[in-house]
Amino acid sequence: MQYTMLGDTGVEVSRVCFGTMSFGGDADRQTSAAMYRRCRDAGINFFDCADVYPGADAAGVSEEILGSLIRSERDQLVISTKVYGKVGPDRNDQRLSRRHMMRAVENSLQRLGTDRVELYFLHNFDDLTAMEESLRAMEDLVRAGKILYPAVSNWAAWQIASAIGAAEMHNWRRLACLQPMYSLAKRQAEVEILPLARARNLAVISYSPVGGGLLSGKYGRKARPGQGRLLDNAMYKKRYGEGSYYELAERFSRHCAGRAVHPVTVAVAWVMANDAVTAPIVGARNLQQLEPALAAAELEMDPDWYAEVSALSPAPPPAHDRSEAAE
Numbered sequence: 001m002q003y004t005m006l007g008d009t010g011v012e013v014s015r016v017c018f019g020t021m022s023f024g025g026d027a028d029r030q031t032s033a034a035m036y037r038r039c040r041d042a043g044i045n046f047f048d049c050a051d052v053y054p055g056a057d058a059a060g061v062s063e064e065i066l067g068s069l070i071r072s073e074r075d076q077l078v079i080s081t082k083v084y085g086k087v088g089p090d091r092n093d094q095r096l097s098r099r100h101m102m103r104a105v106e107n108s109l110q111r112l113g114t115d116r117v118e119l120y121f122l123h124n125f126d127d128l129t130a131m132e133e134s135l136r137a138m139e140d141l142v143r144a145g146k147i148l149y150p151a152v153s154n155w156a157a158w159q160i161a162s163a164i165g166a167a168e169m170h171n172w173r174r175l176a177c178l179q180p181m182y183s184l185a186k187r188q189a190e191v192e193i194l195p196l197a198r199a200r201n202l203a204v205i206s207y208s209p210v211g212g213g214l215l216s217g218k219y220g221r222k223a224r225p226g227q228g229r230l231l232d233n234a235m236y237k238k239r240y241g242e243g244s245y246y247e248l249a250e251r252f253s254r255h256c257a258g259r260a261v262h263p264v265t266v267a268v269a270w271v272m273a274n275d276a277v278t279a280p281i282v283g284a285r286n287l288q289q290l291e292p293a294l295a296a297a298e299l300e301m302d303p304d305w306y307a308e309v310s311a312l313s314p315a316p317p318p319a320h321d322r323s324e325a326a327e
């Protein structure tokens with residue numbers, strides 16, 4: 001396993017982060033424990049969670065399972081969790097008000113069985129709460145030692161840049177880490193988020209490197225597995241609903257077969273090969289799925305291979321229309 005610095009922090013993390021969204025959902029406690037152990041044996045010290053995992057109807061269960069697994073080795077780990085999703089019956093049991101965040105962090109720490117998390121993510125942008133209210137709440141949590149570094153997920157670049165400006169103005173601990181979606185199938189982050197991260201030395205731990213299963217080799221124009229998130233989960237079904245995703249999946253599988261490397265390994269390695277990415281967050285429902293994701297940490301993707309894989313899907317259009325100026 002390789003390790004790298006987490007953005008501008010002095011913390012070293014493994015180049016693969018394991019996402020625990022399946023804990024207590026797609027993976028029962030025993031399978032979750034086996035995956036955790038396998039990750040630790042592979043050298044992973046970095047685990048991502050959220051208060052809402054494994055889903056709104058079982059919110060908190062993933063944190064609780066992760067908490068039970070990390071107890072004996074907490075100080076060797078870098079743990080992240082998130083706030084925003086609806087975690088209770090009340091209308092205020094969600095979003096990014098100071099009121100909700102202060103309660104949510106206590107509940108997360110209790111379930112995780114720890115007195116602090118390294119990274120605390122605002123899981124989405126909240127249109128109904130002033131950004132400075134949420135950022136000030138984060139600052140207070142940093143000063144109280146309950147969270148060590150503030151972070152955001154699924155924010156647009158202009159929102160991230162505004163947050164950095166506000167932190168500089170108020171002398172708050174600025175954002176340390178971003179968590180965008182990023183894979184060969186979803187490349188929007190290349191336009192503004194990854195360049196912003198490079199320019200400001202923000203860590204990036206991107207999620208869904210396998211497109212939630214799309215790039216695992218089991219999907220194609222006509223091919224569908226018996227079971228899978230893209231078939232069973234309405235949100236993911238919609239996210240990857242267009243036929244072009246399945247055409248890409250087929251092209252990608254063919255490419256990987258030609259190289260005799262598991263598609264999951266190539267999909268994760270391609271994300272890792274981007275110099276703005278600190279660590280992709282990999283997900284799995286069992287040990288068998290996990291193995292090829294871990295193998296990506298050992299794969300050296302040279303520039304020619306990287307270019308070949310990149311050419312399989314269209315690069316997103318640039319951030320402004322004066323594109324001829326870049327040539």
Ligand SMILES: NC(=O)c1ccc[n+]([C@@H]2O[C@H](COP(=O)([O-])OP(=O)(O)OC[C@H]3O[C@@H](n4cnc5c(N)ncnc54)[C@H](OP(=O)(O)O)[C@@H]3O)[C@@H](O)[C@H]2O)c1
Nearest residue numbers: 019020021207208209210211212213216228229281283289
């Ligand atoms: N910030 C956010 O909004 C956000 C959103 C999503 C995820 N995340 C984080 O990122 C982590 C990873 O996200 P993700 O689960 O979407 O990542 P992913 O690696 O793109 O997708 C993982 C899924 O792909 C399928 N898969 C993986 N390996 C496979 C294999 N070898 N063979 C066949 N199928 C395979 C499995 O789903 P099936 O078996 O169902 O096909 C598995 O659950 C999560 O655990 C979470 O921590 C964050």
